[in-house]
Amino acid sequence: MIKHSQLKQISWVIFFSAFVIIILAGIGFLITTNILFLGFSDFMYYLQKSRTWINIATTIWTASIATVLSMFVGIPVGYMLARYKFPCQKFMETLIDLPVMVPPAAVGIFLLGLFKTFPLSSATSILGIKVDHALSGVIVAQFTVTVSFCIRLTMASFKTVSPRYEYVGRSLGASLPYAFFKISLPLAKNSLLVALIIVWARSCAEWESLMLFVGGIQGRTDVMPFAVYLDFVGGKLGWALTTSMFCVLIAIVSMYAVHRIGGKAHVR
Amino acid sequence: MIRVKNLRISLSSFVMRNINLEINTGEYFILIGPTGCGKTVLIETLVGIRKPDSGEIWINNQNVTSQFPEERNVGYLPQDFALFPHMTVEENIAFGLKARRKEKKYIQSVISNLAESLGISNLLLRYTQGLSGGEKQRVALAGALATEPEVVFLDEPLSSVDENNREILCNELKEIHSRFKTTFIHVSHSFEEVSEMADRIAVINNGTVEQVDTVENIMYHPVSKFVAQFTRTKNIFEGTTNGNEILVNENIRLTTKYKTTGTVLITIRQEVIKILEESKESKESKEGYDNVFKGKIIKLAKRNNIVSIVIDIGIPITIYTMDYELVERIKSKSIVYIRIPIESIHVINV
Numbered sequence A: 001m002i003k004h005s006q007l008k009q010i011s012w013v014i015f016f017s018a019f020v021i022i023i024l025a026g027i028g029f030l031i032t033t034n035i036l037f038l039g040f041s042d043f044m045y046y047l048q049k050s051r052t053w054i055n056i057a058t059t060i061w062t063a064s065i066a067t068v069l070s071m072f073v074g075i076p077v078g079y080m081l082a083r084y085k086f087p088c089q090k091f092m093e094t095l096i097d098l099p100v101m102v103p104p105a106a107v108g109i110f111l112l113g114l115f116k117t118f119p120l121s122s123a124t125s126i127l128g129i130k131v132d133h134a135l136s137g138v139i140v141a142q143f144t145v146t147v148s149f150c151i152r153l154t155m156a157s158f159k160t161v162s163p164r165y166e167y168v169g170r171s172l173g174a175s176l177p178y179a180f181f182k183i184s185l186p187l188a189k190n191s192l193l194v195a196l197i198i199v200w201a202r203s204c205a206e207w208e209s210l211m212l213f214v215g216g217i218q219g220r221t222d223v224m225p226f227a228v229y230l231d232f233v234g235g236k237l238g239w240a241l242t243t244s245m246f247c248v249l250i251a252i253v254s255m256y257a258v259h260r261i262g263g264k265a266h267v268r
Numbered sequence B: 001m002i003r004v005k006n007l008r009i010s011l012s013s014f015v016m017r018n019i020n021l022e023i024n025t026g027e028y029f030i031l032i033g034p035t036g037c038g039k040t041v042l043i044e045t046l047v048g049i050r051k052p053d054s055g056e057i058w059i060n061n062q063n064v065t066s067q068f069p070e071e072r073n074v075g076y077l078p079q080d081f082a083l084f085p086h087m088t089v090e091e092n093i094a095f096g097l098k099a100r101r102k103e104k105k106y107i108q109s110v111i112s113n114l115a116e117s118l119g120i121s122n123l124l125l126r127y128t129q130g131l132s133g134g135e136k137q138r139v140a141l142a143g144a145l146a147t148e149p150e151v152v153f154l155d156e157p158l159s160s161v162d163e164n165n166r167e168i169l170c171n172e173l174k175e176i177h178s179r180f181k182t183t184f185i186h187v188s189h190s191f192e193e194v195s196e197m198a199d200r201i202a203v204i205n206n207g208t209v210e211q212v213d214t215v216e217n218i219m220y221h222p223v224s225k226f227v228a229q230f231t232r233t234k235n236i237f238e239g240t241t242n243g244n245e246i247l248v249n250e251n252i253r254l255t256t257k258y259k260t261t262g263t264v265l266i267t268i269r270q271e272v273i274k275i276l277e278e279s280k281e282s283k284e285s286k287e288g289y290d291n292v293f294k295g296k297i298i299k300l301a302k303r304n305n306i307v308s309i310v311i312d313i314g315i316p317i318t319i320y321t322m323d324y325e326l327v328e329r330i331k332s333k334s335i336v337y338i339r340i341p342i343e344s345i346h347v348i349n350v
Helices: A004-038 A040-047 A050-083 A089-101 A104-116 A120-127 A135-159 A163-171 A176-187 A189-205 A208-213 A224-233 A237-262 B039-047 B089-099 B104-118 B133-146 B163-180 B215-220 B225-230 B278-286 B324-330
Strands: B002-011 B014-023 B028-032 B054-059 B074-077 B151-155 B183-188 B200-205 B208-213 B235-248 B252-268 B274-276 B292-303 B306-312 B316-321 B335-339 B345-349
Touching (some): A089 A135, A104 A208, A176 A189, A189 A237, B225 B235, B225 B252
Parallel strands (some): B028 B183
Antiparallel strands (some): B002 B014, B200 B208, B252 B345, B292 B335
16 A cells, blocks of 8 residues: 655655656657658768768867867866966956857857067968968867866866875875876876866857858868858758767767766776 | 974965974874864975975975975875876885986885885885775875985874774884884874874874873873864863862862872873772772872773773772773672872863
């Protein structure tokens, strides 16, 4: 015989589960309807086209370079913000957060202004670096949008590691860099890996700033989100849908990796 | 020797001031005080994690005030020992030596000697998760002792240990200290926990050092009401004196060895007050013993093998005894006699 309290508890579980099912069904519905709309034969046709794979490869390598650059800057800045207190810290954090809060399109416009004026305009022309309508511009845009995001994530990663480990290490004779590389970095490894994946996935998804800063030229700067837009505007809906499927696939693989790694305390 | 001179440390709204300490080489020194009194702040400053506003810290005739922790040659064991979870026990012990770029051969010999000495040879290849409290303590000490530090700082190392294991770990700490003869500075908030381990104790209250002395002197000759209360002295009374007699509560006259005038605070340790049995009582009174009082038992409780008896002699006097036979004999009586030895009455000028 089920008691009244047990019945109440079961009804609550059903009530909450219903929302989870609605969300999962919604996502499943969204993907399957689009696959059906596209059709399996069309999907296979687009898969055989080299342009699809060039877009995927371009996205992966530009996002990877942007992620490496973001982590290269994000790790020391995130560590500083997590460990030390200094004057104007809140103001500095606000400035760092700006690219997260400002629309990516506005970031693109600002980048355009930055590279069209002195000193960067002169520096790029002297060094022969071309950012508009070039993949180097894609990397700059991806980096600019994701770096503050990266700093936030690395800061949170270092905050998960108690500073006492470093204190002990330093009292044992380790210099600050030695303690950082041998203690803090390995202990924050999992969270940093999660940060890296999220930043990479975000870089893969960036396009608004690219559109304004770099400009889209098919076959040159069309990373996946850009290709989706260009194909849609050009009326190639099937191609746009196929590329979108890969965007979803990248997001699913990334988030799965985040959940798998994020659940572990640390990596030995 | 470690010398701390006029140290001042400030944290947003909390200030530690006039900290002066002299700790002898090889001493087991304990910094004790209630939660929030500044013990951890002080130890972190001595380790080099915090910078003081002013004052000096000297370790073996070297002014280390402006030095980084890695330059001070100290060992530091925080609460829960903070063993590196991504390293094996062996790697934990070797960490300080590797940081100091010692030769592999030397590192191996230090590890094996320490592991054998501390009984952790069987743990060397294990990771630190899953080690017991005692094993963690020994591994952390091995890591700290491997670099042959001038002093080892222990910040409440027993705080995360359960009641049953605390005594075992206390004994182990004391034993390791006497074997390695390194200076230990141990922070604790519990007087009972560390009173048997300490060579000397510094009692800290609200950012200042109230008293530095041996355990016995701190217990029997506290310099303030706070120290008396912190060391669990149960009998603390205010009185007036003119000479060597103190009047407490207008009707109790206590004879002391001190000669002073005015308002005073008196402290009497509960372990030294004697309960007189009837036959002895008359004899002791006749022989002119001072401070013999007649009173009524108002409370009797047994805790941790000690019987606590509260007797009202006009003021409530608490007595601790382990003489269970005596307790059995007197517990049915409503009136008993007690004697407060003259030398056990400590007077603090208010």
